[in-house]
Amino acid sequence: MTTLPGMAAPLDADEQARLEDVARRIRVEVIRTVNHARGGHLGGPLSAADILAALYFRILRIRPDEPDWPDRDRLILSKGHSSIGLYAAMALRGYLPLEELATFDAVHSRLQGHPDMNLLPGLDMSTGSLGMGISAGVGIALGARLTGRDCRTFVILGDGECQEGEVWEAAMVGARYGLDNLVAIVDHNKLQQYGWPGASAEHRRPPEEPGELAAKWSAFGWRVLEMDGHDMAAVVATLEATTRPEGRPVAVIAHTVKGRGVSFMEDRYYWHTRILQPEEYAQAMAELGEPVGSAEGEAR
């Protein structure tokens, strides 16, 4: 019925280690797949990996073998360009064969550059043009209320995405309807594809000052929670705290690092999308504990 036996149990050390390893494997599959496809986004999927691991392996009430189960929790990746992170999490959770990740970005693949709900069962909305997923999430949460379903809806947004005016239209309407079955998780990695000039040519920065995003969501009437988006215990505790209905939607500001898990990608805006050189690929996989040439590394 639920995702895992003992899902509601406290996060013990074993469970935390298990989720951390899921996040690591998501990162491995992201690097491996983008390298194989010779293109794709890296920085964003890596910053969201821990959140995706916690959602798919602990938080979401889902049935991977029955992806259209009407009472499932919904997840929308509003920052659709991080699709490979989502696909990796879904593959590890059993929605698709792990081997299918190799078709990412190829023609006739179910794994389009941006998620297509009509191709891959388990996707609750097609996304890719920024700002839209949160509106669809408001619609799903409102629809759940109108149809009497107690499912919850999670939407993962980018912080750069929050520059879209539509996000704040959705925030206004979601708060007006008091949708406490809706959770927006903002992957706040403080970088976007190009951003604004920073301290040097190597550095670019976002438009807002620290703390601004949380203040904005709060000003729009949302209950705001903040967490370290790479501390699995904090991620789980925060996402589990969103279940407490308080008559308004919840915005979780996840403080993250773009490119997290690969030293030379971390906090570098230009790893938003970039093709890996062979030595970079080898180093990234080694840092993620999956050296190229190991049995699993060569399997695909």
Place this chain on the structure above:
Amino acid sequence: MTLPMGRAMREVFGETVAAMADEDPRIVMLDGDLGSSTKAEIFERAHPERFLPMGIAEQNMLGVAAGLATMGLIPYISTFVSFALIRPLDQIRVLIAQTGLPVKITAGYAGLFTGMAGKTHQVVDDVSIARAMPGIVVVSPADDIEAAQVLRWSAEHPGPVYIRLVRDATQRLFDESYAFRFGEAVVVREGGDVTLLSTGAQTPRVVDAADLLADAGIQAHVVHLPTIKPMDVGAVVSAAERTGRVITIEEHTVIGGLGGAVAEILSEHRPTRVDRIGLPDIYTESGPNDALLDLYGLSATRVAEQVRRTLDAG
């Protein structure tokens, strides 16, 4: 003879969707703060729990509609063409047209009649834009009778639809015996001299123009195309064969709308001279309805004049 006046399509919109919702619990109405103009207020009075104010935030409104549709609901949209199609175009494209979700984009204030709001609200290129987008069907009813039937049909259609609804009372073309059929054209007047193709509330004015032409000895064959996409190719081809001369008339730019669609079909299936009467490549201005029709050559008298001039030019 002049066709009688019918009721305003916006009144029909509010009443019909409210009546549909009596029987279909899936129907909801999303309002972009214009319910008193679009007459979605009639729906609100009947079904307050399914009337969903979305504020002045149309990009979000279309996205919310897509989300609602995934939950098994059938959302109808209450706003004007400019805010139902043009402003949220990308949301429609990504969340509705590409997904095929059954959102019903019922766009009010179609054409020139916008309560004198002027060019910001007079969207005269909506057919061209909607027609070019894969995954959306485009329907433009002629009068109140047809509008009610189109609305009832729309709930049964499995995918997204774009329906053009006129603000004010327009002439009534059909009687209660009429039956709208999606994708099918309707011959509304027989004649052998020239084929006149029209759509939406322009068709009744073309029928009146045909009467004026008959007084001058020209027998026009008039075909109404309520479904602009997918277009009834067979009907267009046979209407062209009937007279060998086709003129399209629309309350819309001549670029890419009905005239454009007809020219595409005939150039490929049955090369025939096609002249297009409609708005030139301009933005329109505010004014009383009759004055606008006269100014832009779309009143029955002006259509008859333009058809005669076109035929005289050879």
